[in-house]
Amino acid sequence: MKKRIDFHSQNQEESIVNELIETLEAIEDSEQEKNKDINHESIPTEIAILPLRDSIIYPTLIAPLSAARDSSVKLIEENVTSENKIIGVVAQKDPYKDKPTFDDIYHIGCIANVRTLVKMPDAVRLIVQGVSRFKIVELIQEKPYLKAKIELLEEPSIPEQKQEQVEAFKRTIIAFFEQVVKLSPHLPEELRGLSFNVDEAGVMADLITAHLSVSVVQKQNILETLPIEQRLRFLLEILSKEVRILELSSKVNNEVNAEISKSQREYYLREQLKAIQKELGDADDRGEELEELREKIDACKEAMPEEAVKEATKEFNRLKRISPSSPEYNVTRTYLDWLTAMPWKENTTDNLDLNHAIEVLNNEHYGLEKVKERITEFLAVRIVKKDGDLRQPILCFAGPPGVGKTSLGKSIANAMGRKFGRISLGGMRDEAEIRGHRRTYVGAMPGQVLQNIRRLNSNNPIIVLDEIDKIGTDFRGDPSSALLEVLDPEQNKNFRDHYLDVPFDLSKVFFIATANRLDTIPSALRDRMEVIELSGYTEEEKFQIALKHLVPKQIEEHGLTDKQIAFDDSALKRLIRFYIREAGVRNLDREIAKLARKSTKLFATGRKAKIKITNKFLQDNLGAPRYLHSELEERTLKPGMSVGLAWTPMGGDILFIEASMVKGSKGLLVTGQLGDVMKESVHAALTYIKSHTRQLKVTEKAFEKADIHIHVPEGAVPKDGPSAGITMLTALVSLFRDKPQKSNVAMTGEITLKGEVLPVGGIKEKVLAAFRAGATTVILPQQNKKDYVEDVPEDIKQNLKAIFVKNAKEVIKQVME
Numbered sequence: 175m176k177k178r179i180d181f182h183s184q185n186q187e188e189s190i191v192n193e194l195i196e197t198l199e200a201i202e203d204s205e206q207e208k209n210k211d212i213n214h215e216s217i218p219t220e221i222a223i224l225p226l227r228d229s230i231i232y233p234t235l236i237a238p239l240s241a242a243r244d245s246s247v248k249l250i251e252e253n254v255t256s257e258n259k260i261i262g263v264v265a266q267k268d269p270y271k272d273k274p275t276f277d278d279i280y281h282i283g284c285i286a287n288v289r290t291l292v293k294m295p296d297a298v299r300l301i302v303q304g305v306s307r308f309k310i311v312e313l314i315q316e317k318p319y320l321k322a323k324i325e326l327l328e329e330p331s332i333p334e335q336k337q338e339q340v341e342a343f344k345r346t347i348i349a350f351f352e353q354v355v356k357l358s359p360h361l362p363e364e365l366r367g368l369s370f371n372v373d374e375a376g377v378m379a380d381l382i383t384a385h386l387s388v389s390v391v392q393k394q395n396i397l398e399t400l401p402i403e404q405r406l407r408f409l410l411e412i413l414s415k416e417v418r419i420l421e422l423s424s425k426v427n428n429e430v431n432a433e434i435s436k437s438q439r440e441y442y443l444r445e446q447l448k449a450i451q452k453e454l455g456d457a458d459d460r461g462e463e464l465e466e467l468r469e470k471i472d473a474c475k476e477a478m479p480e481e482a483v484k485e486a487t488k489e490f491n492r493l494k495r496i497s498p499s500s501p502e503y504n505v506t507r508t509y510l511d512w513l514t515a516m517p518w519k520e521n522t523t524d525n526l527d528l529n530h531a532i533e534v535l536n537n538e539h540y541g542l543e544k545v546k547e548r549i550t551e552f553l554a555v556r557i558v559k560k561d562g563d564l565r566q567p568i569l570c571f572a573g574p575p576g577v578g579k580t581s582l583g584k585s586i587a588n589a590m591g592r593k594f595g596r597i598s599l600g601g602m603r604d605e606a607e608i609r610g611h612r613r614t615y616v617g618a619m620p621g622q623v624l625q626n627i628r629r630l631n632s633n634n635p636i637i638v639l640d641e642i643d644k645i646g647t648d649f650r651g652d653p654s655s656a657l658l659e660v661l662d663p664e665q666n667k668n669f670r671d672h673y674l675d676v677p678f679d680l681s682k683v684f685f686i687a688t689a690n691r692l693d694t695i696p697s698a699l700r701d702r703m704e705v706i707e708l709s710g711y712t713e714e715e716k717f718q719i720a721l722k723h724l725v726p727k728q729i730e731e732h733g734l735t736d737k738q739i740a741f742d743d744s745a746l747k748r749l750i751r752f753y754i755r756e757a758g759v760r761n762l763d764r765e766i767a768k769l770a771r772k773s774t775k776l777f778a779t780g781r782k783a784k785i786k787i788t789n790k791f792l793q794d795n796l797g798a799p800r801y802l803h804s805e806l807e808e809r810t811l812k813p814g815m816s817v818g819l820a821w822t823p824m825g826g827d828i829l830f831i832e833a834s835m836v837k838g839s840k841g842l843l844v845t846g847q848l849g850d851v852m853k854e855s856v857h858a859a860l861t862y863i864k865s866h867t868r869q870l871k872v873t874e875k876a877f878e879k880a881d882i883h884i885h886v887p888e889g890a891v892p893k894d895g896p897s898a899g900i901t902m903l904t905a906l907v908s909l910f911r912d913k914p915q916k917s918n919v920a921m922t923g924e925i926t927l928k929g930e931v932l933p934v935g936g937i938k939e940k941v942l943a944a945f946r947a948g949a950t951t952v953i954l955p956q957q958n959k960k961d962y963v964e965d966v967p968e969d970i971k972q973n974l975k976a977i978f979v980k981n982a983k984e985v986i987k988q989v990m991e
Contacts, residue, residue, distance in 0.1 A: 576758020605651025849894025
């Protein structure tokens with residue numbers, strides 16, 4: 175039997191007529207030319223094993239194979255010679271396993287005699303004939319190919335008392351198989367007489383199974399079943415189920431064909447109706463629709479690029495030939511609607527008044543001087559460079575939640591007089607959300623970028639790409655890779671969406687991305703954007719934002735007026751200091767809204783007098799303060815404790831390090847859900863102390879027969895990074911000296927084995943966190959001095975002492991002495 179079988183797929187739809195002829199010839203040859211058959215005694219007990227992905231070879235049957243794996247090709251080269259053409263073939267349990275071991279294959283297979291072998295550039299083609307079943311009894315090798323010791327499984331004879339029962343099984347199987355051939359569209363009629371030409375019941379069972387579209391597991395069960403009666407019974411169950419499935423499939427096909435015939439009849443009647451309407455002179459709605467569409471295309475021809483005009487004309491001519499009842503009609507019509515609705519030349523004129531832009535930005539946002547300066551620089555260039563196109567900036571606002579990244583994009587649009595759009599990228603996993611779907615898909619649409627541009631009806635809007643650091647990736651593609659073209663000024667001039675499939679100019683669009691953290695953004699994508707970091711706000715900045723923006727907004731949203739409610743400055747500052755601890759102002763906005771709701775409820779219950787939000791009103795309605803002003807004052811620093819500074823996506827925070835020492839021999843124990851980098855900082859600090867005991871005034875006896883335990887509280891929160899190096903050092907030195915560090919001192923910096931203090935990131939966030947926690951002094955690496963001078967607000971510098979250190983000795987001197 176010639177049957178297309180390879181190691182990747184099994185094609186059930188090949189020409190089975192030729193398979194039938196060659197199968198019958200092979201069976202006749204095996205009967206007439208027994209002298210040429212393989213003698214079972216000549217089959218070696220140790221043979222090479224060739225795994226098949228989703229195929230089964232049966233004795234006496236002929237099948238073509240294609241070997242493409244390196245191990246399979248090597249097996250054939252070393253074992254198939256002019257003297258020996260015997261190999262063992264077995265099926266894999268998992269067809270997707272590229273390098274199967276003995277555990278990944280079935281242990282009963284078929285001895286195969288290689289009749290023909292042809293080497294091709296990509297694989298080895300061979301034709302094999304099954305000889306006998308075998309069982310793997312001992313594993314010999316797995317590399318470079320599988321090899322095993324086998325035992326032949328002889329075809330059992332049929333007892334006389336079961337001859338009649340086997341004959342009954344044969345006749346029933348033949349009847350069922352004829353039904354399968356009759357109902358299956360892939361099996362030719364010539365197969366109906368296949369079973370009559372085979373006398374042996376076992377061979378007939380193997381032959382019929384080989385032609386059935388059943389699973390490899392079921393075919394393997396037939397191969398492994400030696401008793402003829404049991405094999406026939408199992409095959410009969412398979413055929414019975416197959417007949418039921420094919421009968422149901424035939425019924426479904428008949429119903430579908432009936433529906434198609436109905437659609438064809440309706441189409442014919444519609445055409446007749448159109449002819450009658452034409453003779454009667456009735457209006458042709460389709461003609462009016464096509465004429466309206468033609469006018470739209472003509473109106474856009476001057477604005478469209480040449481390629482878009484050609485595509486629109488071609489699709490319109492195609493639309494005229496399509497029947498309105500055809501699904502293709504609506505697909506083509508929708509595509510032309512999108513082409514003609516795109517703002518090819520429509521844009522807004524930028525407001526180049528620098529004073530106006532500065533006024534708008536200051537009115538809507540407090541602080542954020544770097545961003546405001548960048549926008550005014552762009553407008554200044556537009557004023558000076560009046561001729562030619564100007565490349566639009568691609569900005570990325572990075573900072574903790576609640577600092578105003580998205581609203582800042584809207585303010586920039588208001589300042590420049592442009593339209594504003596927003597695309598949320600958080601959790602996006604489908605590349606088609608950016609590039610669009612191809613028109614071959616049902617319900618295809620352009621990507622979110624072109625959808626926003628069409629919605630805004632302007633080719634130069636400001637589009638905010640929100641949460642660009644939270645894009646996902648899966649089998650549907652990588653949206654971040656699709657954004658590479660969108661955000662590349664050298665490529666987006668001819669951006670080609672999969673749906674429109676014509677170039678659209680994105681170079682006039684002002685893209686602004688927002689992110690909480692930069693390390694999750696792919697480096698290639700980050701390289702295309704100008705990153706502007708928005709750190710957390712100081713208490714004074716939060717006060718001004720609340721006074722100028724949040725309080726008026728909440729008063730208006732709750733239906734109140736300035737004559738009904740007023741906030742004391744002292745109450746606002748107390749709210750910020752004792753009830754809120756965050757980098758942004760999102761929670762501050764919620765608390766002000768809560769106070770406004772409480773006030774609205776009082777007016778709703780009959781109050782007439784004006785409400786003044788004082789410290790007492792604050793405590794009565796929000797409860798006791800949630801935070802003390804100085805978090806450091808809440809904790810008494812004992813020997814073995816130190817205060818560090820950490821950066822988080824939510825802003826800066828302080829970190830308490832605790833160290834203890836007990837008798838034992840386990841050495842160093844680190845807890846608090848620390849990452850590998852932070853654990854390495856602990857080891858580096860401890861090694862430095864051991865190598866500098868004299869300079870650090872630490873006795874060597876402190877390390878003898880003692881267990882040192884380092885713990886960072888809030889163990890449920892994962893922590894990592896190198897910036898706690900000098901904090902770990904301070905905690906250990908404090909422990910060994912049995913002397914606490916200075917109070918109200920916080921620190922950050924990476925330490926090396928030689929005691930050097932290296933720079934770290936997030937200086938502004940960490941300094942603000944130290945100030946919020948009540949620290950009066952911060953220890954920073956010397957190389958971070960420029961970051962402190964440039965980024966930290968002046969009011970913080972005036973109330974906080976910064977000490978810059980180069981090495982561990984200076985750290986210990988400033989903290990311990």
